[in-house]
Amino acid sequence: EEYEKNLLTMDLVRREFGGTSVTEAQVREYFEKHKDEFLYAVKLGQIVLPSYEAAKTTLEEIRAGADFVKLAKERSLTRYEDPDDPRVITDYLPRGMIADYAIEETIYAMDRGEVSDVIPYLQGAYLIVKLIDRRKMKASADFEQHRSGIHNYLLSKKYQDFLKMYVDSLKNEYEIKIDLSPLSL
Numbered sequence: 001e002e003y004e005k006n007l008l009t010m011d012l013v014r015r016e017f018g019g020t021s022v023t024e025a026q027v028r029e030y031f032e033k034h035k036d037e038f039l040y041a042v043k044l045g046q047i048v049l050p051s052y053e054a055a056k057t058t059l060e061e062i063r064a065g066a067d068f069v070k071l072a073k074e075r076s077l078t079r080y081e082d083p084d085d086p087r088v089i090t091d092y093l094p095r096g097m098i099a100d101y102a103i104e105e106t107i108y109a110m111d112r113g114e115v116s117d118v119i120p121y122l123q124g125a126y127l128i129v130k131l132i133d134r135r136k137m138k139a140s141a142d143f144e145q146h147r148s149g150i151h152n153y154l155l156s157k158k159y160q161d162f163l164k165m166y167v168d169s170l171k172n173e174y175e176i177k178i179d180l181s182p183l184s185l
Helices: 002-017 024-033 035-039 052-063 068-075 101-108 143-173
Strands: 040-049 126-136
Touching: 002 143, 024 035, 024 143, 035 040, 040 052, 040 068, 040 101, 052 068, 052 126, 101 126, 101 143
Parallel strands: none
Antiparallel strands: 040 126
């Protein structure tokens, strides 16, 4: 039954969203609007956390004056990869090399020393970043190098906007009841 529901849901979304596309002009417009960002690379402090609650608590501590790097070394999931070098400070990362363009938009809008809000990250984790430095790395930006990444980001953004609008319209049209009883012990 669950599999059938998922297939029907996917088919409905495909029918409703299927005609949506991103034009070459939209990709070019995004690139031109953000062109200067593609000339720079950023160095970040990063804390990857397993839950929104852990991320929110950590962010509150940082905003209250706690040391970002100390908390990163103690709490970031990256410490499990290599406890001797938990990689809480990145190398310089050029635009297009970070997890996705939505996260990059947040980072490239930040000022040096600024700490982000909690950012949803990969596989249910959450990210807090601090912009350590921004350095110019290139004299010019290459549209072709970033075309497919921008296209995918814009299509994903349209999809997310569509889903939110579509779900909101269904909520307005139908009464929705959430039964949490199967979750209780």
